[in-house]
Amino acid sequence: xxxxxxxxxxxxxxxxxxxxxxxxxxxxxxxxxxxxxxxxxxxxxxxxxxxxxxxxxxxxxxxxxxxxxxxxxxxxxxxxxxxxxxxxxxxxxxxxxxxxxxxxxxxxxxxxxxxxxxxxxxxxxxxxxxxxxxxxxxx
Numbered sequence: 754x755x756x757x758x759x760x761x762x763x764x765x766x767x768x769x770x771x772x773x774x775x776x777x778x779x780x781x782x783x784x785x786x787x788x789x790x791x792x793x794x795x796x797x798x799x800x801x802x803x804x805x806x807x808x809x810x811x812x813x814x815x816x817x818x819x820x821x822x823x824x825x826x827x828x829x830x831x832x833x834x835x836x837x838x839x840x841x842x843x844x845x846x847x848x849x850x851x852x853x854x855x856x857x858x859x860x861x862x863x864x865x866x867x868x869x870x871x872x873x874x875x876x877x878x879x880x881x882x883x884x885x886x887x888x889x890x891x892x
Contacts (some may be wrong), residue, residue, distance in 0.1 A: 798848065798850055800861075801817060801845050802814050802840065803842060814842055828860060828861060831860055831863070833869065836869055846871055847870045
């Protein structure tokens with residue numbers, strides 16, 4: 754795993770000690786509570802590419818999780834640059850990610866060589882409904 758797990762555990766315990774701030778980084782409460790447990794195991798989610806206007810990033814195309822999967826759409830996904838360059842902005846992918854902590858910011862991480870699958874909108878929302886039980890995942 755990338756990063757120092759001790760840092761992530763410190764964030765976990767500080768957020769657990771202050772439940773009113775548990776969504777400080779846009780993480781669902783269940784994601785924070787299960788952070789230590791899920792650090793070693795990847796979670797398959799649906800992500801989308803989007804144009805990063807006004808964000809402090811070297812990449813003009815960023816990746817975020819779709820709504821309804823327990824993660825805020827404000828959370829960013831670090832993943833393959835070639836995946837982002839290969840398809841148009843707005844493309845949806847199924848991707849295995851891990852919740853990590855980098856430079857005082859939680860993010861979802863997928864290794865640059867990790868496999869991904871391009872999916873259509875109907876398939877993406879069916880996946881979210883099946884895996885996360887959220888029938889209102891569409892924007």
